[in-house]
Amino acid sequence: MRVVAGTFGSRPIKTLKGDTTRPTTDKVRAAIFNRIGPFFNEGKMLDVFGGSGAMALESISRGIEHAVVFEKDVRAYNVIRDNIKTFDLEGCVQLKKGDSMKLLETVSGFFEFVFLDPPYRYEHTLEIIKIIIKRSLVAEDGLIICETDKNYDLPDVIDGFYLDCVKEYGISKVRYYKKDN
16 A cells, blocks of 8 residues: 655555555545545645545645544554654644544534545444534535445435535445535
8 A cells, every 4th residue: 555646655654454444445545535625835744544644645745734643442543653753744744542433522614625434344433423524624615525335325415515526436336425515
């Protein structure tokens, strides 16, 4: 696995061995960033299920100023921490250990995009999205991007956010939700 583009383009990303995490592939990350604007001038992003930290690293590489990453699994947390140190991004990436639902109560401000790639069969994805919306964590023109198993169902409208686009990549489905202005 590697950073696809930007300042850190082609640099390798350390991942956790085994099936504890399911990192977003290079191909899917590239497609996501091509859809949302390949580069940014500034802003913040939130990765609710960090895994390897690849989405945060890719975001910073492409111009996002600050990333917040949640990770519950201790081994995955350590991999993300190592990646942050390897890329010398301690000042740009805030890593928080614990349950995502609880950690959402600890963040504030507006994020240009919030990324969720929950473990397959995770049963609280919709609830997490509703908390993100209720806490007003998404910037006015921001997005909630959710990667799930392609058979996982989510509604087209969630508390004032509508499904703008859906893309399938193999066994994964990526949904883009926008605020209904």
